[in-house]
Amino acid sequence: xxxxxxxxxxxxxxxxxxxxxxxxxxxxxxxxxxxxxxxxxxxxxxxxxxxxxxxxxxxxxxxxxxxxxxxxxxxxxxxxxxxxxxxxxxxxxxxxxxxxxxxxxxxxxxxxxxxxxxxxxxxxxxxxxxxxxxxxxxxxxxxxxxxxxxxxxxxxxxxxxxxxxxxxxxxxxxxxxxxxxxxxxxxxxxxxxxxxxxxxxxxxxxxxxxxxxxxxxxxxxxxxxxxxxxxxxxxxxxxxxxxxxxxx
Numbered sequence: 001x002x003x004x005x006x007x008x009x010x011x012x013x014x015x016x017x018x019x020x021x022x023x024x025x026x027x028x029x030x031x032x033x034x035x036x037x038x039x040x041x042x043x044x045x046x047x048x049x050x051x052x053x054x055x056x057x058x059x060x061x062x063x064x065x066x067x068x069x070x071x072x073x074x075x076x077x078x079x080x081x082x083x084x085x086x087x088x089x090x091x092x093x094x095x096x097x098x099x100x101x102x103x104x105x106x107x108x109x110x111x112x113x114x115x116x117x118x119x120x121x122x123x124x125x126x127x128x129x130x131x132x133x134x135x136x137x138x139x140x141x142x143x144x145x146x147x148x149x150x151x152x153x154x155x156x157x158x159x160x161x162x163x164x165x166x167x168x169x170x171x172x173x174x175x176x177x178x179x180x181x182x183x184x185x186x187x188x189x190x191x192x193x194x195x196x197x198x199x200x201x202x203x204x205x206x207x208x209x210x211x212x213x214x215x216x217x218x219x220x221x222x223x224x225x226x227x228x229x230x231x232x233x234x235x236x237x238x239x240x241x242x243x244x245x246x247x248x
Contacts, residue, residue, distance in 0.1 A: 007036060008094070008124045011043050015207060043094070079103060080113055080159050081151045091117065094125055099164060111148055111161040126158060132226050133160045135203055143194035145214075145222045165222045167214035174215075187221050194223045 010029050014022050022044060030037030075098065078085050084103035088096060095114050102109040116129055136147035149161035168176070170191075174184055191213060198205060205212075205226060212225045 007039060007043075008122060008128070010036075010040055011094070012128075014040070014044055075115075080115070080153045081149065081161070082106070083111060083113055083149075083161060085113060095129070100161070109148075110164045112145075112164045113159055113161055115153065115159045116157050129158050129160075133158065135226050136160065136162070138201060139198060139203065139226075141194050141197045143190045143221055143223055144198070145224050162224075163222075165214045165216060165224065167216040167220075167222060169210045170213040170215055170221065171210040187215065187219070190221045191223065194221075198223075 010026070014025055017025055026037065026040055026044070030040055075085050075096070076087065080100065082102055082104040083100040085098045085100045087099050089099055089112060090097050094117055096117055098113045098115070100111050100113040102111070116125060133147065133150050136144075137150075140146060145163045145165050147160060147162060151159060153159050167173070170187065173179075174187070177183075179187075195205065195208070203226070205223070207225060208223075213221055213223055215221050
């Protein structure tokens with residue numbers, strides 16, 4: 001396993017742990033390799049920051065976009081397939097999500113473009129990204145942000161174009177509106193329906209949290225980010241039958 005592959009593997013394993021357990025895991029696995037330890041911590045910090053309140057607030061996004069232009073971020077204004085990147089929406093350890101617009105005069109559309117971060121183009125990461133794209137292609141549900149398009153950028157790396165969800169993270173949406181228990185449970189029912197739908201198609205999300213569930217102004221929850229999702233057939237055989245989703 002190469003250094004990049006080991007880094008990707010440790011990052012994925014760390015994300016599956018409760019946050020209080022991550023530090024000890026990272027320290028133990030990175031012992032004796034300071035460069036690996038520093039990079040792994042930076043990736044986890046970036047992932048946490050991407051899920052924080054500020055990362056999804058419009059003022060924060062606008063500020064990030066302005067900073068990207070000021071710093072000469074080559075992605076802003078770049079064409080990826082038929083889309084032109086407008087601003088950064090958020091980033092995790094391995095991927096960056098941008099708001100982009102259709103730029104080929106065929107029709108107007110706003111999408112969310114997800115790309116692999118520069119320097120994170122190891123074979124294992126690209127394979128996982130392609131797997132995420134294929135998983136999304138098979139999921140068509142009103143509470144799952146749908147895949148619209150995909151392809152390869154000028155650098156030969158895969159990208160995917162998702163439904164652009166102009167919403168707020170689940171917890172922020174509920175608190176800002178002081179929703180009643182009944183209203184919260186209605187949102188929860190929609191989310192559970194989306195998760196059940198994915199399970200019926202043998203897909204396990206593995207990263208359910210408020211930052212990965214946006215609620216639109218109309219009150220529609222949308223499940224995002226299947227970046228570390230797995231097809232059930234690739235999960236450990238030791239999982240008890242009682243937890244296995246029913247096939248359709």
